[in-house]
Amino acid sequence: MSALILRELRLAATGGAALLPLIFFLLVATLFPFAVGPDGPLLARAGGGALWMAALLAALLPVDRLVEPDRAAGVLDQLFLKGISEESIAFAKLTGHWLSFGPPLMLAAIPAAALMKLPGDVLTRLELGLLIGTPGLAALTLGVAALTAGLRRGGALAGLLLLPLAVPLLIFGAGYVARGNEAGALQLLGVRPYEAKERADAFRRHNLESLEQILPVWADEKERTNLARSSRDQLEQQMERVDRELVQLLAADVPSL
Numbered sequence: 001m002s003a004l005i006l007r008e009l010r011l012a013a014t015g016g017a018a019l020l021p022l023i024f025f026l027l028v029a030t031l032f033p034f035a036v037g038p039d040g041p042l043l044a045r046a047g048g049g050a051l052w053m054a055a056l057l058a059a060l061l062p063v064d065r066l067v068e069p070d071r072a073a074g075v076l077d078q079l080f081l082k083g084i085s086e087e088s089i090a091f092a093k094l095t096g097h098w099l100s101f102g103p104p105l106m107l108a109a110i111p112a113a114a115l116m117k118l119p120g121d122v123l124t125r126l127e128l129g130l131l132i133g134t135p136g137l138a139a140l141t142l143g144v145a146a147l148t149a150g151l152r153r154g155g156a157l158a159g160l161l162l163l164p165l166a167v168p169l170l171i172f173g174a175g176y177v178a179r180g181n182e183a184g185a186l187q188l189l190g191v192r193p194y195e196a197k198e199r200a201d202a203f204r205r206h207n208l209e210s211l212e213q214i215l216p217v218w219a220d221e222k223e224r225t226n227l228a229r230s231s232r233d234q235l236e237q238q239m240e241r242v243d244r245e246l247v248q249l250l251a252a253d254v255p256s257l
Contacts, residue, residue, distance in 0.1 A: 001092055004084075008096025012062065021058035021101045022108055028054035029112030040117045047116030048126055048177030054112075055105055055130060056166050059137040063158045066097060066145035094135075094142050102134035126177050133173045140165050210234075 032050045036042055070076050079089055106127055113123040144158045144165075151157060210231040217223040 001088060004079075004089065004092030005096045005099070008093055009100060011065070012096065012100035021061050022104045024061060025051075025054045025058045025105055025108050026112060028057075029108075029115045033115060043117045044119065044122065047113070047118050048122060049174035051109060051112055051116065051126060052129070052133075052170055052174045052177070055134065056137060056163075056170055058105060059101060059134065059141050060159055060162055062097070062101070063141050063145045063148075063162070066093060066142055067149040068145070071149045090142065090146075094138055097142055098135050098138035102130070102138065105134065106130050122177055129173045129176045133169050136169050137166060140169075 029051060032047070033043055036046065067076075076089065080086065109126055109130060110123070113126065118126065140162055141158075144162045147161065148158045210227075213231070214224055214227050217227065
């Protein structure tokens, strides 16, 4: 497995595929301030979303080399004949792809945040979001590359397939960058502003309460599992209660005819 991952990293390094997403990411961070102007507060508000969009497009750039060259050269067939499962090959490619662009993007986010005039706490949330979200981007890119392998002009089709699938990651990743704007992701999904804020606050309170309960018994796997299941049930009940309260509030605000 490690040999396959190292092979993917070596191919990315020798083919320049590891450098291209990094250059693209930094170019977006450099050009975006020229597009919106030198307004610091505006850059700080929009910069996180712009960097997430740049990370999404950067993950798409090496899609042509992930599967098709190995398929055309018969490498995948040779690996399968050697007894290496398709799951192992996919995991190695996924790991190699993420290592070739994920950590470099996280490092590039530091000078990019300076260009966007992002505060330190926003940069911390951006880095954490990229750490969690870039493996998802890598998985989507690899899946789309496998679907379009062998097709003519598969790169253009890969972009059309990947961008809609990556919308949830983009919404919640960019929404997490701005503290207090977690409800913005729900609003983009069609939830009304007040309802989105109530749901986001309820979810945040539930997470904190669940952590306080689970951390003391973390070493006990059985107890931890039971608490996690109980926490899930409590979250569903809490969301139902929030829905009922919102319905009652909205009904009270509607003037009687």
